[in-house]
Amino acid sequence: MRSLGSLAAALPLAACGTMDYRDTNVAVDNNPLCVSQPDQPGEPVSRECERYSEWRWRNKSDAQPVEFGRRDER
Secondary structure (H helix, E strand, C coil), X not given: CHHHHXXXXXXXXXXXXXXXXXXXXXXXXXXHHHCCCCCCCCCCCCHHHCCCEEEEEEEHHHCCCCCCCCCCCC
């Protein structure tokens, strides 16, 4: 019963935006240049070898409007 209430509360919020998830772990694992990582903490790591994951909430206001009409090509 609680899950039904949670779902009912989440549905209106889902219509207001989208959630993006980005993760670089697979790209770092597949990059042969990232095999040898620094041994000491604080040593610099190449930007391509940095591991991170992030969630980002985007509102509808962030999106660009789409025009489906035909443009005049005069």
